[in-house]
Amino acid sequence: MSGRVRFQMKSLLRRHIWQWLTDTAVQLGGCSLQVKPIVAYIGVILIPVVVFSLYTFHQLYENTIHDITVQNQYVLDTELAQIHSNMEIMERTAQLAISDRNVLHYLTEEREISSDELVQFNLNVFPNLQHLLYSNPNIENIRLYTSNPQAHEIWPMIFNESRLPKTSWLTTAQHQQGRIWWDIYKGPKSLLQGQAGQESEAVRYMALLREIQASGGKHAGLVETSMRLELFSPKVFGTPQREYAWQMFILNGKNSISNGGKSVSSTNITADSFQSGPIPIPLSDVHHLLQSRVQGQGGVFDFTYGNKSYLGLYRYIEGLDAYLLNVVALDGPLGDLRQKRNAMLLIISMLILLMSVISYTLHALILKQLHTLRESMKKVQQEGDFQLRIPVYGRGEVAELALYFRSLLGRINVLIAEAVHKQAAAQEAELQGLKHQIDSHFLYNTLENLKMMAEIERQYPLSDALTSLGSMMRYNLQWSGPCVALRDEIRHIQHYVAIMNIRHDNQIELDIRLSSTFMELEMLKMSLQPVVENAIKHGWSALQGPLRITIEAYAKEDIVELRIQDNGVGISAERKNAIMAGLVQTEIHSREHGMSGGIGLFNVHRRLSMQYGVGYGIKLDSIPGQSTTVTLILPRRHITGGTKHDNQAADCG
Structure with missing residues (x-):
């Protein structure tokens, strides 16, 4: 499995887990208070315990696999060392057999050997060859095959090459130019044809064949050294034991291995030993596993076959150009480990189930008072019975909650009574307000009559002053709400300045530099008059000349200055x-700070802060002897409601 596919599977698993947790949390939110703690206990206890158990058993699994790997690597390395040792013995024996000059001379001499020379060879040279065979008990045969017709056969070690069967691998071995050829065959004890009593007995051998060359590189024959397979590799070709959880094979990547003149048939190596072995996997599948997993000189891999887990360990066999493979069954040790894990999880689940039942029963007793309180609240909500007396049991938190709720019902009754009294007082105030409204209409009518008399007497400045005074009084006495449009405040200031100009001989000039967009902005009623009044009373000296009051507005993002x-x-x-x-x-501290009576700058600042929040209010700047600037910081909001952004608002100066 590639890393990308594994990453996608992990991401998909995480999404499913997160979705399950989210759905569970939503469903838990609708459960009763008696169930929620139980679910919380299960989550707090079960999840960590299960995670810890899984982690612990995972570590045990890893340690078990590691121990099995180390143990079987030792067995594999021991068998590999024995195979190399036997190969070295066979190679050294073959080399010693043909390294004797007298032996080589006997096999390659083209003239007919005399009787004396033959006797001397049998007495002095041939015993050395026999000593090689008898001194190595694992060596089954040492045979020299010569193609020289002048050489006499000496049984059981020197034979004529014409006795060998005409097989493809023998033909190939005869032309290896002195290199070693390895092969395994199953047949009679001897490769020779026609030996009595040998044809019917089948034995498995590992055979080493090496070409004998005469002077000039001419083919002179073969040397054969053979060893029984059960001695060559006891764990691969020996009698398998059913109680073992492993089995060894000698395999390579092809049906026949060939490299540098060394060859071995892997099909004949493992077929018989596998059929009676404890690992129920076909040989072809074992061969395919090795081909797909082998990397380098040795390694370890795990695989699953037939819903069972196996471990494969392999080592490269130098000289044979083959691999020694050890297949280990993991069902035994890992099965016991899984049974222990499942038993542990079952015990934990049963304990948590028992604890949940006990907790649920205890919570039912503890929350009895809370259920009573809930039913009382429901009755108050449905029937509106604020005279309900809630029973209080014990001194716990729920009892305190019931006591507080009972006190709350009493407080609600008091507030209801106060609301009734306030409603009556409001009706009385409404009547008083109607009376004052009648009085104000009388005052407006009186001012209107005086205005008409002034116009009849052609006292037009007096008529204008009376008009301004009436407008101011109407603006002051009629309050439909705390906020008005800036246009209304400007009109009120114009009336105020007009009246003040009667007193100061028109020396006060009001310069309004506001666009129509700003005229619709919302602001608190009666917030400009205290500023203009301070400018006239405290900021102007008649000796300085006429007073000029300029009103401008600047828009900055969501505020207006x-x-x-x-x-x-x-x-x-x-x-x-x-x-x-x-x-x-x-x-x-108006007197201490020189502020005028009435609303004053402080009240304007406080009203703006209370109405719009922190950051809004008044900012004061002054240049002694030149000017004073009072800035009202307001939200950029239209009187029609809501915050409006006027992209066309610009500097009106």
Whole structure:
């Protein structure tokens, strides 16, 4: 499985787990209070315990696999060492057999050997060859095959090459130019044809064949060294034991291995030993596993076959160009481990189930008072019975909650009574307000009559002053809400300045520099008059000349700065700082800070802060002897409701 596919599977698993947790949390939210703690206990206890158990058994699994791997690697390396040792013995024996000059001379001499030479060879040279065979008990045969017709056969070690059967592998071995050829055959004890009593007895051998060359590289024969397979590799070709959980094979990547003149048939190596072995996997599948998993000189891999787990360990066999494979069945040790894990999880689940039952029963007793309180609340909500007396049991938290709820019902009854009294008082106030409204209409009518008399007497300035005064009084006395449009405040300021100009001989000039867009902005009622009034009373000296009051507005993102600037005497830095400090204090110190009576700058600042929040209010700047600027910081909001962004608002200066 590739890393990308594994990553996608893990991501899909995480999404499913997260979705399951989310659905579970939603369903848990609708459960009763008696069930939620039980579910919480199960989650708090079961999940960590299960995770810890799975982690612990995973570590045991890894340790078990590691122990099995180490143990079977030792068995594999031991068998590999024995195979190499036997191969070395067979190679050394074959080399010693043909390294004797007298033996080589006997096999390659083209003239007929005399009787004396033959006797001397039998007495002095041939016993050395026999000693090689008898000194190595694992060696089954040492045979020299010569193609020289002049050489006499000496049984059981020197034979004529014409006795060998005409097989393809023998023909190939005869032309290896002195290199070693390995092969395994199943047949009679001897490769020779026609030996009596040998044809019917079948034996498995590992045979080493090496070409004998005469002078000039001419083919002179073969040397054969053979060893029984059960001695060559006892664990591969020996009698298999059913109680063993492993089985060894000698395999390679092809049906026949060939490399550098060395060959071995892997089909004949493992067929018989596998059929009676304890690992129920066909040989072809074992061969395919090795081909698909082998990497380098050795390694370990795991695989599953027939719903059973196996472990494969392999080592490269130098000289044979083959691999020694050990297949280990894991069902035995891992099956016991899985049974222990499942038993542990079952015990944990039963304990948690028992604890849940006990907890549920205890919670039912504990939450009895809470259920009573819930039913009482439901009765109050459905029937509106605020005179209900809730029973209180014990002194626990739920009992305290019931006591508080009973007190709350009593408080609600008191508030209901107060609301009735306030409603009656409001009706009385409404009657009083109607009376004052009648009085104000009488005052408006009186001012209107005076205005008409002034116009009849051609006292037009007086008529205009009376008009402005009436408008101001109507604006002051009619409150439909705390906020008005800036247009209404400007009109009120114009009336106020008009009246003040009668007193000051028209020396006060009001310069309004506001676009129509700003005229629709929302602001608090009666928030401009205290600023203009301070400019006239405290910021202007008649000796300085006419007073000019300029009103401008600037838009900055979601706020509007409304600036009222005069060309009066200004204020000192100390007094300005004192006034600004007074704006943020919790108590009014108007006389100390030089503010006028009535609403004053402090009240305007406080009203703006309370209406719109922190950051809104008044900011004061002054240049002594030149000017004073009062800036009202307002939200950019239309009087029609909601916050509006005027992209066309610009500097009106």
